[in-house]
Amino acid sequence: MKFSSKVETCGLSPVRKFYAYEVAAEAKGRKVRHLNIGQPDIETPEVFFDAIRNFEDKVVAYAPAPGTPSFLEAARNYYSRLGCALTCDDIMATFGGSEALQIVMSCLLDDGDEVLVPEPYYPNYDTFIRITGAKIRPIKTTAAEGYHYADRSRIEPLINEHTRAILITNPGNPTGVVLSDEEQRTMVDIAKEHDLFLISDEVYREIVYGGRKVSTMMAYEDASENIVVVDSVSKRFSATGCRVGALISRNRKLMEEASKLAQSRLCIATLEQAGAAAMYEKLTSAYYADVLSQYDQRKEAIVASLSKLPGVTFNSPEGAFYLMATLPVDDTEKLQYFLLEEFEDQGETVMFTPADGFYENPEDGRNKVRIAYVTNPADLTQAVEILGRGIEAYNARRA
Amino acid sequence: MKFSSKVETCGLSPVRKFYAYEVAAEAKGRKVRHLNIGQPDIETPEVFFDAIRNFEDKVVAYAPAPGTPSFLEAARNYYSRLGCALTCDDIMATFGGSEALQIVMSCLLDDGDEVLVPEPYYPNYDTFIRITGAKIRPIKTTAAEGYHYADRSRIEPLINEHTRAILITNPGNPTGVVLSDEEQRTMVDIAKEHDLFLISDEVYREIVYGGRKVSTMMAYEDASENIVVVDSVSKRFSATGCRVGALISRNRKLMEEASKLAQSRLCIATLEQAGAAAMYEKLTSAYYADVLSQYDQRKEAIVASLSKLPGVTFNSPEGAFYLMATLPVDDTEKLQYFLLEEFEDQGETVMFTPADGFYENPEDGRNKVRIAYVTNPADLTQAVEILGRGIEAYNARRA
Numbered sequence: 001m002k003f004s005s006k007v008e009t010c011g012l013s014p015v016r017k018f019y020a021y022e023v024a025a026e027a028k029g030r031k032v033r034h035l036n037i038g039q040p041d042i043e044t045p046e047v048f049f050d051a052i053r054n055f056e057d058k059v060v061a062y063a064p065a066p067g068t069p070s071f072l073e074a075a076r077n078y079y080s081r082l083g084c085a086l087t088c089d090d091i092m093a094t095f096g097g098s099e100a101l102q103i104v105m106s107c108l109l110d111d112g113d114e115v116l117v118p119e120p121y122y123p124n125y126d127t128f129i130r131i132t133g134a135k136i137r138p139i140k141t142t143a144a145e146g147y148h149y150a151d152r153s154r155i156e157p158l159i160n161e162h163t164r165a166i167l168i169t170n171p172g173n174p175t176g177v178v179l180s181d182e183e184q185r186t187m188v189d190i191a192k193e194h195d196l197f198l199i200s201d202e203v204y205r206e207i208v209y210g211g212r213k214v215s216t217m218m219a220y221e222d223a224s225e226n227i228v229v230v231d232s233v234s235k236r237f238s239a240t241g242c243r244v245g246a247l248i249s250r251n252r253k254l255m256e257e258a259s260k261l262a263q264s265r266l267c268i269a270t271l272e273q274a275g276a277a278a279m280y281e282k283l284t285s286a287y288y289a290d291v292l293s294q295y296d297q298r299k300e301a302i303v304a305s306l307s308k309l310p311g312v313t314f315n316s317p318e319g320a321f322y323l324m325a326t327l328p329v330d331d332t333e334k335l336q337y338f339l340l341e342e343f344e345d346q347g348e349t350v351m352f353t354p355a356d357g358f359y360e361n362p363e364d365g366r367n368k369v370r371i372a373y374v375t376n377p378a379d380l381t382q383a384v385e386i387l388g389r390g391i392e393a394y395n396a397r398r399a
Numbered sequence: 400m401k402f403s404s405k406v407e408t409c410g411l412s413p414v415r416k417f418y419a420y421e422v423a424a425e426a427k428g429r430k431v432r433h434l435n436i437g438q439p440d441i442e443t444p445e446v447f448f449d450a451i452r453n454f455e456d457k458v459v460a461y462a463p464a465p466g467t468p469s470f471l472e473a474a475r476n477y478y479s480r481l482g483c484a485l486t487c488d489d490i491m492a493t494f495g496g497s498e499a500l501q502i503v504m505s506c507l508l509d510d511g512d513e514v515l516v517p518e519p520y521y522p523n524y525d526t527f528i529r530i531t532g533a534k535i536r537p538i539k540t541t542a543a544e545g546y547h548y549a550d551r552s553r554i555e556p557l558i559n560e561h562t563r564a565i566l567i568t569n570p571g572n573p574t575g576v577v578l579s580d581e582e583q584r585t586m587v588d589i590a591k592e593h594d595l596f597l598i599s600d601e602v603y604r605e606i607v608y609g610g611r612k613v614s615t616m617m618a619y620e621d622a623s624e625n626i627v628v629v630d631s632v633s634k635r636f637s638a639t640g641c642r643v644g645a646l647i648s649r650n651r652k653l654m655e656e657a658s659k660l661a662q663s664r665l666c667i668a669t670l671e672q673a674g675a676a677a678m679y680e681k682l683t684s685a686y687y688a689d690v691l692s693q694y695d696q697r698k699e700a701i702v703a704s705l706s707k708l709p710g711v712t713f714n715s716p717e718g719a720f721y722l723m724a725t726l727p728v729d730d731t732e733k734l735q736y737f738l739l740e741e742f743e744d745q746g747e748t749v750m751f752t753p754a755d756g757f758y759e760n761p762e763d764g765r766n767k768v769r770i771a772y773v774t775n776p777a778d779l780t781q782a783v784e785i786l787g788r789g790i791e792a793y794n795a796r797r798a
Contacts, residue, residue, distance in 0.1 A: 001563075001596060001625075001650075002509075003652065003653075004505060004509050004531065004656075007506050007659060007660070010659045010663075011659065012659055013659075015662075016665075017662070037461070039460050040458070041458060043457040044458050049454075052670065055448075059442055059443050060637075061639055062639045065412070096664065099664060106403060106530055108400075108402060109403055110403050124663040127660065127662075128663060133510075164401060241459040241666065241669030241670065243494075243667060251400075257402055257403075260412075260526060263411055263412035263414075263415040263523075264409075264412060264523040264526035264527060265495065265523075266415075269641060269642040269671055270640030270641075271640065271671070272671065
């Protein structure tokens with residue numbers, strides 16, 4: 001029996017494909033430390049649980065396809081506090097940021113179309129784009145330039161008659177890059193001038209270090225037709241398993257096309273929207289400041305501990321909770337299998353994300369990893385120390 | 400800016416597209432009675448809310464991409480009670496039955512491919528299939544034959560080199576058809592002999608009348624490679640806003656391809672899976688019997704009240720909670736707009752689903768509607784009486 005030619009070209013998630021090996025390692029009694037997955041240990045706010053517990057309807061009924069009025073209003077108010085005037089029609093509740101990305105790609109792309117994406121990129125973008133028959137054209141960036149990409153000479157030569165959109169993650173996953181105001185303006189201008197959609201995945205919006213200001217592309221009202229924002233409560237409120245995201249745009253035609261897909265899957269979960277609305281409505285600026293301060297400490301811890309590993313190079317991240325590091329090994333995927341199947345350090349081992357899946361040409365990421373620093377500083381430091389000993393053992397074994 | 404050629408051919412959901420008109424009618428003070436949407440008023444079981452309230456983790460973390468172990472195990476045990484031996488690898492948790500359908504279509508279909516679907520069909524199937532570039536080839540059925548479709552002479556002439564799958568809803572939405580054992584065997588044999596997937600949407604499984612037995616295509620182990628079942632807690636447990644479904648197949652290649660898509664969207668909601676698992680584990684056969692008895696009373700009420708409307712014809716449904724009816728009007732969509740915008744009966748009006756969207760050729764459904772009978776018998780009877788007076792007023796206005 002034949003399968004879709006498109007799904008056959010998709011890969012397994014490099015973040016998730018080691019799951020079975022992790023389960024096997026744990027079955028052997030290993031403690032597995034996680035530098036691989038963006039699952040913060042920060043507690044989900046009590047207001048989320050309260051809203052769910054206090055849900056009063058006796059029937060968990062369908063929500064309206066675009067989202068519950070209370071969730072949409074809460075999200076609108078949140079954007080209003082950021083200085084962006086939106087209507088509820090500009091916002092559609094989605095199953096996490098992931099579904100917002102799936103929907104926008106399905107609305108825009110046909111076979112042979114291209115989307116410009118700064119590389120290294122979040123690997124699931126590749127699946128969302130490939131399944132439509134389109135492909136990523138990477139905007140190549142380098143560690144030496146701090147992975148910054150917002151300049152015309154780098155981007156404009158990549159635009160051709162197949163280009164439909166530019167997709168960015170800001171703050172960046174996996175690189176931790178944060179666009180300056182000037183860089184944001186450049187990206188918006190390029191999209192406008194070339195009649196492209198600028199899809200900005202801003203799920204890490206508040207996590208910006210060094211006093212950088214919280215921003216959103218929705219602020220560029222002169223490019224309302226071009227700009228699409230992908231958002232989610234997952235990282236903002238440490239509620240990754242809640243699966244409430246949003247597709248946001250003032251482009252009416254896009255939102256109408258998106259409605260067809262939203263209606264076809266009926267709605268997203270009713271209770272989760274009640275919880276998400278409560279977080280948007282009830283958490284104050286003190287909450288955001290406290291979370292940022294915790295990630296800042298984690299960033300400091302990961303930077304300090306990684307700096308001690310011989311042969312490891314990386315840039316200190318400007319935002320989000322990831323960084324790209326180059327390791328002194330031949331192949332970081334082989335290193336990961338070794339760490340899960342053969343290595344232990346006093347009964348413990350460690351996971352990261354091999355970076356080959358973050359590049360169009362996997363060779364470009366062969367000796368790189370993405371590190372997620374989402375646990376407390378002491379745990380991060382220990383995980384990095386185990387990584388250091390794992391690298392030594394791996395290289396010793398192969399020498 | 401260009402949009403996807405595929406999304407442009409999709410339509411708005413005929414079940415959902417009157418939502419704005421409903422809101423407007425309610426804003427004028429109308430009470431709107433619902434015969435349009437499969438939203439039962441049966442209470443969601445308390446065990447669902449208990450499981451959610453008793454969730455003890457402080458962090459609502461990502462679930463594994465294929466589902467939480469406890470949900471998968473609970474679903475496996477449920478199938479075991481139906482007499483089907485499954486492994487947890489045969490089951491993938493999805494955002495409702497809708498996502499299971501999206502995933503399987505994305506895994507199987509390319510541009511130009513065809514899926515055979517008995518007509519009239521659930522209109523969202525059209526979107527799930529069109530967005531891949533494939534299309535529905537309808538297996539035409541008639542009210543005179545009770546909408547039954549499982550015979551070779553009707554189906555085999557439709558199979559060609561583009562056919563990839565047969566997609567059925569059993570028990571049927573919108574027709575209420577339930578396949579006999581012999582008809583199930585026929586469908587399985589056709590799929591096997593022609594090397595097609597048989598995708599069986601069984602979300603109404605337990606709702607079968609007249610002593611018909613609860614069944615699933617997963618029982619046909621001789622066709623393990625061909626059979627895919629779509630399932631959901633939505634209707635079974637009156638939890639439509641919970642959005643926990645499942646994609647079920649013993650075809651390993653299909654489940655591997657589906658994993659790529661499941662991993663790309665990370666997971667479905669963690670708390671909702673805890674609630675769904677509790678319903679599968681804790682509800683006994685008495686629960687299922689009680690729910691069936693309630694729907695049976697509703698079916699009797701809708702059949703009795705519709706029978707009194709002059710010029711209305713329909714078949715008494717064998718399962719699920721819908722029926723197709725032919726109304727004595729020129730155009731049921733125009734009737735629906737009239738009922739929402741102009742008509743009232745002592746401050747009330749009524750919604751149904753115009754059936755044009757259930758047919759490849761909308762003309763075939765022009766004078767038909769789908770009726771969902773999901774509220775209590777007294778309310779259903781009143782809604783049908785209002786419908787009768789609405790039809791009279793509509794025809795009088797146009798005479």
